[in-house]
Amino acid sequence: xxxxxxxxxxxxxxxxxxxxxxxxxxxxxxxxxxxxxxxxxxxxxxxxxxxxxxxxxxxxxxxxxxxxxxxxxxxxxxxxxxxxxxxxxxxxxxxxxxxxxxxxxxxxxxxxxxxxxxxxxxxxxxxxxxxxxxxxxxxxxxxxxxxxxxxxxxxxxxxxxxxxxxxxxxxxxxxxxxxxxxxxxxxxxxxxxxxxxxxxxxxxxxxxxxxxxxxxxxxxxxxxxxxxxxxxxxxxxxxxxxxxxxxxxxxxxxxxxxxxxxxxxxxxxxxxxxxxxxxxxxxxxxxxxxxxxxxxxxxxxxxxxxxxxxxxxxxxxxxxxxxxxxxxxxxxxxxxxxxxxxxxxxxxxxxxxxxxxxxxxxxxxxxxxxxxxxxxxxxxxxxxxxxxxxxxxxxxxxxxxxxxxxxxxxxxxxxxxxxxxxxxxxxxxxxxxx
Numbered sequence: 001x002x003x004x005x006x007x008x009x010x011x012x013x014x015x016x017x018x019x020x021x022x023x024x025x026x027x028x029x030x031x032x033x034x035x036x037x038x039x040x041x042x043x044x045x046x047x048x049x050x051x052x053x054x055x056x057x058x059x060x061x062x063x064x065x066x067x068x069x070x071x072x073x074x075x076x077x078x079x080x081x082x083x084x085x086x087x088x089x090x091x092x093x094x095x096x097x098x099x100x101x102x103x104x105x106x107x108x109x110x111x112x113x114x115x116x117x118x119x120x121x122x123x124x125x126x127x128x129x130x131x132x133x134x135x136x137x138x139x140x141x142x143x144x145x146x147x148x149x150x151x152x153x154x155x156x157x158x159x160x161x162x163x164x165x166x167x168x169x170x171x172x173x174x175x176x177x178x179x180x181x182x183x184x185x186x187x188x189x190x191x192x193x194x195x196x197x198x199x200x201x202x203x204x205x206x207x208x209x210x211x212x213x214x215x216x217x218x219x220x221x222x223x224x225x226x227x228x229x230x231x232x233x234x235x236x237x238x239x240x241x242x243x244x245x246x247x248x249x250x251x252x253x254x255x256x257x258x259x260x261x262x263x264x265x266x267x268x269x270x271x272x273x274x275x276x277x278x279x280x281x282x283x284x285x286x287x288x289x290x291x292x293x294x295x296x297x298x299x300x301x302x303x304x305x306x307x308x309x310x311x312x313x314x315x316x317x318x319x320x321x322x323x324x325x326x327x328x329x330x331x332x333x334x335x336x337x338x339x340x341x342x343x344x345x346x347x348x349x350x351x352x353x354x355x356x357x358x359x360x361x362x363x364x365x366x367x368x369x370x371x372x373x374x375x376x377x378x379x380x381x382x383x384x385x386x387x388x389x390x391x392x393x394x395x396x397x398x399x400x401x402x403x404x405x406x407x408x409x410x411x412x413x414x415x416x417x418x419x420x421x422x423x424x425x426x427x428x429x430x431x432x433x434x
Contacts, residue, residue, distance in 0.1 A: 059085055060123045061092040064137075069120040073113075080232040083239065086246055089123050093137035094349035095239045097145060098384055099206075104149035105385040106156070106209020138350040140405055141382075148383070153390055156211060160389045164203075167369075168196045172222070179317050187317045191324025192370075197222040198329045199372030199388070205231060206384045220301035223325060228298060238384055242356035243343045249334070250342060255282065257428045259342050268433055276426035280331050328370065335417050336360065336377040339424035340410070353381045354402065358410040359395070360417050367414065375414065 059070045061084070070077075074084040079099070087095065096102075100110035148154070171193025179186040201219025204212045205227050219225025233248055240246035250258050254269035256279060261268040309318045341355045360375035362368040368375060373388030379398050380391055402409040412420070 058123075059088045060120055061087045061090060062122070063091075063093050063096050063114060067120050067122050068114065068117040070117055073117055078231070079235050083232070083236055086236070086240065090346065091137050094141060097142075098349065098382065099235055099238060101208035101385075105154040106207070106212070138348055141350045144401055145383070148386075148394075153383075153394065154386050156207070156209065156387050157389075160387065161211065164200055164389065168193055168200050168222070171196060175317070175321065176313070179313050183314055183317050184320075186313070187320030187324060190313075190317065190321035192328065194223040194321060194325030195328040195370070196372055198225055198325070199374065201225045201227070202234075203373070203388045205234070207387065208385050217298075217301050220298050221305055224302055224305050226298060226302070238381060239349070241352050241381060242337055242340060243346070243352065245344075249337065256338075256425065258338055258424070260428060260431055270433065272431075273429050273433070276422060276429045279425050280327070280422070282330075331418070332371055332374050335421045336374065339417075339421045350382070350407075353378060354407040354409070357381050358412060358417060360414040361411050362414045371414070378409065378411075 059074050060067055061070055062068070070084050074081040077084045096110075096114065100114075101107035102111040171189050175186040175188075175190035175193060178189070197219065201215075201222070204215040204218055206212075216227045219227055237247050237249045242250055244250065244259070244264060251266075252258065253261075253264075253266050254271050256275050257264075257269075257272045261272075309322070313321075336358050337356060340358055343352065343355065347355075357378040359378045360371060362371055362375045373380065373391060376388070376391035376395060379394055380386070380388065382398070383391075383394075386394070399409045399411075401407075
């Protein structure tokens with residue numbers, strides 16, 4: 001019972017046309033390895049259209065002690081087939097409840113779909129083999145999640161939702177109003193608005209329930225944020241955080257090397273020597289596209305966004321705001337993972353999150369606002385569907401839980417985290433070329 005790694009999936013993820021020849025679809029320019037996610041989605045779309053399967057191996061996973069046969073369901077999975085296939089043979093309980101709707105977080109749709117899947121026997125001959133794979137769900141974490149559900153931590157508050165939405169839209173309104181007279185300030189205002197819109201869209205895509213479903217288009221309309229691409233790529237990141245070969249956020253070569261080439265086994269590049277110099281500026285170039293998936297609805301929203309950006313604003317303001325927004329998003333969203341442990345083996349969901357993620361201790365209210373909830377990255381990774389405005393209140397509870405159960409709750413001053421991330425890029429850059 002083997003399953004294909006993300007590297008293998010990426011290598012085969014090309015969309016074939018009617019003539020059977022592989023065609024590489026349009027992708028992304030992004031420092032986050034986004035093109036692989038786009039290729040994977042395009043390949044899955046081709047599987048559905050052609051009726052031909054790239055991979056025929058069975059997919060079995062366990063949730064709440066029950067094994068399910070997800071072989072046929074994988075391609076219909078809204079979050080992508082690759083996501084399900086990488087969980088083949090594993091206990092997916094903690095991953096499932098972290099990312100899906102199951103009642104307390106606003107909907108029970110995913111739980112109903114899960115329970116409708118065919119039940120099957122375990123793919124292992126012995127329980128010892130399963131234990132060796134470290135795929136057992138964390139019972140103590142399940143109890144904690146149930147307690148938080150009962151206490152209403154996953155419920156959304158209408159006033160809080162309107163407040164964060166008004167703050168984001170306010171940045172756009174101010175920038176638009178002063179674009180002709182104060183272009184630099186306008187670019188800063190809209191750029192910050194784009195960053196905050198990214199954080200808010202991120203919250204909507206993770207969230208469950210009617211409000212979040214209705215607002216999934218928010219990111220595409222306000223800052224070119226592709227919700228469908230994000231669902232595929234980002235959920236993979238959440239499930240296999242910093243696991244080499246599965247988390248696309250750490251497979252960034254040749255733009256960034258987060259581990260030595262001899263460790264990762266991937267080819268070296270002359271660019272590596274300069275990655276600490278161009279690294280942070282390159283974050284400003286995060287650009288998205290829905291072209292590969294032929295998603296007409298999302299493409300229309302993205303066209304509307306760029307029509308507003310370049311049709312109503314001075315060119316300098318439009319470009320400047322994109323660069324500012326991209327830089328602010330990229331530099332903060334990566335810092336809490338990139339210099340932490342990179343793993344080369346499967347592991348339990350909870351253990352992986354504590355080993356791969358560090359929180360930022362941000363005391364200044366303005367700086368905390370700019371972080372947009374990314375300073376509570378570890379708690380967010382443990383409970384992705386929880387509204388971001390509740391994560392700070394949960395921190396002391398999680399710190400106490402982690403200490404009780406032997407986990408290292410990593411938290412550092414925000415400046416120390418950014419400095420550590422830069423030093424990590426610099427240290428890898430200083431290694432001899434191989």
